[in-house]
Amino acid sequence: MIAHFFAQLPALPVILPLLAAPLCVLLRHATLAWLTYCAVSLAVFGISLLLLVQVHVGIPISYAMGGWAPPVGIELRIDTLNAFVLVLVSGIAAVLGPYTRASVTAELPAERAYLFYALMLLTLCGLLGITITGDAFNLFVFLEISSLSSYALIALGTKRRALLAAFQYLVMGTIGGTFLLIGIGLLYIMTGTLNMADLAERLPAVADTRTVEAGLAFIVVGASIKLALFPLHAWLPDGYAYAPSAVSAFLAATATKVAAYVLIRFIYTVFGATYAFGQLPLGEILALLAVAAMLYGSLAAIFASDVKRLLAWSSVAQIGYIVLGIALATPEGLTAAVLHMLNHSVIKGALFCAAGALFWRLRRSDLASLAGAARAMPWTSAAFVAAGLGLIGVPATAGFISKWYLLAALFDAQQGWLAAAVLISSLMAVIYIGRVAELLYLRPAPDNVPAPREAPAAMLAATWTLVLVNIGLGLYSTPIVDVARSAATGLTGGGT
Numbered sequence: 001m002i003a004h005f006f007a008q009l010p011a012l013p014v015i016l017p018l019l020a021a022p023l024c025v026l027l028r029h030a031t032l033a034w035l036t037y038c039a040v041s042l043a044v045f046g047i048s049l050l051l052l053v054q055v056h057v058g059i060p061i062s063y064a065m066g067g068w069a070p071p072v073g074i075e076l077r078i079d080t081l082n083a084f085v086l087v088l089v090s091g092i093a094a095v096l097g098p099y100t101r102a103s104v105t106a107e108l109p110a111e112r113a114y115l116f117y118a119l120m121l122l123t124l125c126g127l128l129g130i131t132i133t134g135d136a137f138n139l140f141v142f143l144e145i146s147s148l149s150s151y152a153l154i155a156l157g158t159k160r161r162a163l164l165a166a167f168q169y170l171v172m173g174t175i176g177g178t179f180l181l182i183g184i185g186l187l188y189i190m191t192g193t194l195n196m197a198d199l200a201e202r203l204p205a206v207a208d209t210r211t212v213e214a215g216l217a218f219i220v221v222g223a224s225i226k227l228a229l230f231p232l233h234a235w236l237p238d239g240y241a242y243a244p245s246a247v248s249a250f251l252a253a254t255a256t257k258v259a260a261y262v263l264i265r266f267i268y269t270v271f272g273a274t275y276a277f278g279q280l281p282l283g284e285i286l287a288l289l290a291v292a293a294m295l296y297g298s299l300a301a302i303f304a305s306d307v308k309r310l311l312a313w314s315s316v317a318q319i320g321y322i323v324l325g326i327a328l329a330t331p332e333g334l335t336a337a338v339l340h341m342l343n344h345s346v347i348k349g350a351l352f353c354a355a356g357a358l359f360w361r362l363r364r365s366d367l368a369s370l371a372g373a374a375r376a377m378p379w380t381s382a383a384f385v386a387a388g389l390g391l392i393g394v395p396a397t398a399g400f401i402s403k404w405y406l407l408a409a410l411f412d413a414q415q416g417w418l419a420a421a422v423l424i425s426s427l428m429a430v431i432y433i434g435r436v437a438e439l440l441y442l443r444p445a446p447d448n449v450p451a452p453r454e455a456p457a458a459m460l461a462a463t464w465t466l467v468l469v470n471i472g473l474g475l476y477s478t479p480i481v482d483v484a485r486s487a488a489t490g491l492t493g494g495g496t
Contacts, residue, residue, distance in 0.1 A: 245356025372445030
């Protein structure tokens with residue numbers, strides 16, 4: 001009985017949130033829907049950890065849905081990389097459980113709360129499905145599930161501009177999904193299969209055709225839009241700035257990381273690094289765009305006047321670090337990219353949680369409203385600064401670890417100018433995080449504004465959990481580095 005249960009584990013990360021979402025709608029009760037979300041996210045997090053342990057010490061897991069063997073049937077395939085991403089996404093969802101209730105109570109009408117949790121579960125289902133599926137077309141299906149629910153979540157924001165932000169995301173997301181679907185269709189025309197492992201075996205025979213090259217280009221562009229890689233990032237700043245605080249924290253910590261996973265999976269598993277970076281100048285293009293993202297995103301963050309927009313522009317810059325590691329096409333570079341996916345997820349989740357807590361009390365998110373807030377909200381302000389130090393890459397934080405490995409990979413590849421761009425972008429992060437810290441601690445509070453109280457305990461608990469994980473990873477990163485290196489070595493070595 002127990003053995004049979006463990007054999008079904010690969011399907012549960014998708015099935016549990018997919019079934020729980022309509023259950024929340026049927027319950028039509030905010031508290032019951034919230035409890036359902038918390039229970040499912042915790043269960044999925046536990047299952048993801050079990051799967052990571054299983055594949056890290058053994059071989060990849062192949063699960064045939066409905067008993068139909070691949071490539072005819074739909075396969076769920078789990079290796080070290082996507083098990084790592086499963087833990088990342090489900091872990092953030094679980095940590096945000098207590099935070100969501102306080103955020104929803106403050107920012108949404110009570111009669112819509114159960115819909116919020118249903119949409120969060122659908123988004124979680126889509127992101128986990130993208131990560132775990134071994135079928136290219138089903139990856140697109142799960143991408144649409146997560147995207148459609150994300151559009152609705154952003155539209156729930158308190159400001160009217162949330163509707164415009166959701167529409168912008170809808171337009172860009174539809175274009176990105178269309179590009180991805182066209183690319184997958186071109187590969188299917190040439191190979192007659194949609195199973196990604198099968199695609200990897202059949203593509204070398206037709207790799208020299210224009211159709212396959214076009215398929216690669218379409219997939220990279222589609223994934224880059226979902227990733228918000230410069231200059232395809234236009235949807236991200238407004239989407240993060242005007243969404244409800246819990247949504248901003250969840251999407252900033254997970255959605256772009258899953259899109260980065262899609263880019264890695266297709267380049268390294270389906271096409272192979274030798275073809276993707278040898279047949280086309282993909283490495284050079286991605287490296288240049290990554291540098292542009294790091295510098296442009298950091299510069300825009302410096303001049304932002306809203307704390308959530310500042311963090312959103314910072315995400316554009318941080319995506320550049322991940323893509324730069326991918327573009328190196330070396331085990332060291334890919335290790336750094338995978339590490340930064342996790343580290344940025346934890347750090348940016350903590351920063352958006354702290355920003356949401358400030359918004360909870362101040363009812364504003366413009367930078368001017370933060371003046372003197374540290375006196376009344378010391379725990380929230382300290383959490384923001386501590387997470388900000390991780391974003392900069394100060395030693396003893398998670399951000400330092402991934403940036404150290406990225407710089408080492410760049411110097412190993414004799415790309416000193418790219419390393420200089422990383423350092424410049426990190427110095428720019430000092431400026432925009434320093435702006436917020438200076439307002440919180442050194443500016444006097446406005447005389448005509450009542451002093452706020454500290455954020456609710458549930459919001460602080462989630463925020464500080466992520467902050468402590470950030471510090472813990474900075475002080476003891478060996479297990480995570482081992483997992484990231486194992487994933488990177490398997491991909492660059494041609495295995496999965």
